[in-house]
Amino acid sequence: MSHIRSGINLNVILLLLLNFLWNRQKQQKQQTYDYTECVCGCDYAFEPVDNLTKGYMTAQFKGIKRGDYILLKNGSNLYRYQVEEIDYYSEPPDMWIALLHKVVQD
Incomplete structure (x- = not known):
């Protein structure tokens, strides 16, 4: 009987750990990229x-x-946009196209 109980405890611990890791990944802070000094069209x-x-x-x-x-x-x-969707090109690998939506400033 104690063998079954320890198996359940191990499953609970594993589920709690996976839940913690999943939530931590979702909580990663968004980055802000400043293109205000860049030239549109160039x-x-x-x-x-x-x-x-x-x-x-x-x-x-x-x-x-x-x-x-x-x-x-x-x-x-000055406009602040949030990336709604983004797709990277295969060549060059750092080139992308994104759908942005404007963030309303408070």
Whole structure:
């Protein structure tokens, strides 16, 4: 009987550990990438959609992922977007296209 009880305890411990690791991975902080000093059309391409509330951006920089933030500047206006979807090209491997949505500033 004690053998069954220790097996259950081991399963509970394993499930708790997996749950902890899963939640820790989900809680990784989003990064913010500043493109305000970059030149649109040269360093990156941005195609606005829905009156700048969304847009498609293509650029080269490794490590950007879904949920990250991108800062863009248009004239004197500063825009903060969040990466909704991102796809990396196979060649070059650090080039990507992403669907961004504008984050409303408080």
